Amino acid sequence: MKRCLAAACLLASAVLHADARTPKAIVLVVVDQLRADLIDRYQQQWSKGLHRLVTDGAWFREAYYPYFNTVTCPGHASIATGAVPSQHGMVLNNWWDRDLRKLVTCTEDSHATIVSYGKPLTSMGESAARMQLTTLADEIRAQLSPSPHVIAFSLKPRSAIALGGHRPDAVAWFDDAGAWATSTAFSPGPVASVAEYIKAHPVEKDFGRTWDRALPLNRYLYESPAIGLQRTKGEMTQTFPHILKSPSGLPDQVFYDQWQSSPFADEYLASMALHVAEKIGYTTGGPHFVGIGFSTLDKVAHDYGPFSHEAQDILIRLDRTLGDLFAGLDRLVGPGAYTVALTADHGVAPTPERAIQQGIDAGRISVQELIARAEESMTKTLGAGTHVSQLAHDYLYLEPGVYEGLQANPTAMRTLVADLKTVPGVLRVITRDELAANHFDGDSAGRQSALSFFQGRSGDIMILFKPYWIESLNTTTHGSGYQYDTHVPVMFMGAGIAKGEYLMRVSPTDVAPTLAFLAGVTLPLTSGRVLSEAIAPIVPHQ
Ligand SMILES: [Zn+2]
Structure with missing residues (x-):
């Protein structure tokens, strides 16, 4: 082994091991x-x-x-x-x-x-x-x-x-x-x-x-x-x-x-x-x-x-x-x-x-109609009273005890699901229990919905809209799967990056792991x- 002074050895090893x-x-x-x-x-x-x-x-x-x-x-x-x-x-x-x-x-x-x-x-x-x-x-x-x-x-x-x-x-x-x-x-x-x-x-x-x-x-x-x-x-x-x-x-x-x-x-x-x-x-x-x-x-x-x-x-x-x-x-x-990463938090419809002008089935969903249909349905099956606390995005939150009432009354649950699906633009209705169980093999929208589900924060009922149907007073919006x-896009540039066009399917959740790797x-x-x-x-x- 070559002999060297301690300081010089240290310097040499630093140069060799520093990751460019x-x-x-x-x-x-x-x-x-x-x-x-x-x-x-x-x-x-x-x-x-x-x-x-x-x-x-x-x-x-x-x-x-x-x-x-x-x-x-x-x-x-x-x-x-x-x-x-x-x-x-x-x-x-x-x-x-x-x-x-x-x-x-x-x-x-x-x-x-x-x-x-x-x-x-x-x-x-x-x-x-x-x-x-x-x-x-x-x-x-x-x-x-x-x-x-x-x-x-x-x-x-x-x-x-x-x-x-x-x-x-x-x-x-x-x-x-x-x-x-x-x-x-x-x-x-x-x-x-x-x-x-x-x-x-x-x-x-x-x-x-x-x-x-x-x-x-x-x-x-x-x-x-x-x-x-x-x-x-x-x-x-x-x-x-x-x-x-x-x-x-x-x-x-x-x-x-x-x-x-x-x-x-x-x-x-x-x-x-x-x-x-x-x-x-x-x-x-x-x-x-x-x-x-x-x-x-x-x-x-x-x-x-x-x-x-x-x-x-x-x-x-x-x-x-x-x-x-x-x-x-x-x-x-x-x-x-330095390394730049650029991506987006979502796209847009x-x-x-x-879309309708282009012959596409599209439209605007009425929040009021969704809530009214849910209330009518549960009044019919569970009795009079207020059942809905809030509709937030595609999550319907029910008043305390109401979801448990639906769990105990499968006919009422099935009726609610069926009634919500009669609102124009509604494709599918998924319950909290289904999201938590996550048995969505071969069902891509179900799997996507389960990845959005966090117990205690997500709604009791999730209402999936048809493609190109939005719930918004704005000109357009986003929020679907x-x-x-x-x-x-996911793009990187600079230190540690091999430039080029990459066509494999990836996810924005890959950005942090990639940058974490570069940062060590x-x-x-x-x-x-x-x-x-x-x-x-x-x-x-x-
Ligand atoms: Zn937005």
Whole structure:
């Protein structure tokens, strides 16, 4: 064996064993409502960040959520943990809390207090307490030494909090009343670097600003306004240009609503994240974690539809915003020294009216009709009284004792199931017992529904709608197990990634395990796997 001085030996072994794939930073980007095929459709409009991901990244084109209730909170929690709702417990954005007898959001926390970065706020505090698992960010922070920094930002608390996990250094979201916020669950007061950015960049500077198409009209696909347009947010017009303003002439809630449905909010988030990352410096340790949930596509496409010029323009501008973000990270961390992962929390359905025009069986389901039919049915079989507590998304929650009454009276249960199926647009009705038993071999929708089921939080009765039938007053929505809602992109770029197009079927729950592998940490419970196809092989040291 060759002899060497102790310090030199140590240095040599460090060089040999350091894994060149380990990134200095992990940047997890979630584009709310980015359906996978929107990339095929719109990528010819892009030239910056999204384009860079498509051309320089590992692009998994066949990623599907395995569960049924594809909404924002379950999506972000599944991306962040690598698990499904039956494991992490975030079953919907809002569900009926049987003990509190009220609808709760997935992140509200009465033990925490809201911390405002601006005007005083009256919202409840928020936390990740309802998330039953730790996230990738939590595990990076807990397992590595020195502890990497964790920051996460989004317009929506459920997105920012799921990405940042239980103990981020900085997490912020935009309160609808018009101020950036965090919660005492995360920090006792404002975080200095976040406060500094917000003070220097008041959102109100965008009051009176015009949002118009970024590209010439002939670069946009489809009609404008979208077929089936229902209503627009904060008195925004049906077509471009959109001037962010309010009848009051002042930046009030109408303006803040519009701002959150404009590309300026995405630009703000990326710029704020980069500012806070720069303040941290990322000179030692790592991989540091940056989570950004870009929400405006979801907000805009709920109002204007996924094929609208507005949705296309949000992505054209997100392409530029991500281009700027990556350029900033190249400067801060070094090109190729960080890993970006981009995915979406769910897809979206076409507007029913447009689908009908194309000869597709589609429509809007009436919540009132569902509740009325359920009450009629149970009044008939169980007797008079109120039987339904709440209908939340596709979950029917029953008053205390009513479900037990149905269990004891199989005819009443069968009658309820049959009666609900007479409501136009209803495909199938599944009981809580069936979901818990999970005997759905060969039944894909049943299996998807079971993966969304969390005992105590999910409803007593689950009502599955037919494809292209939605329950929403918005122009369109998402939330089913159909592929327009479950099919999303999964993309990686940078340190440790072998670029290319990948066509095997994968899941967004594979994102956290893959990033955990690159970071060298272990997640406690996942249903995903390391996407080893896209991990760059180690280059042997010469
Ligand atoms: Zn949505």
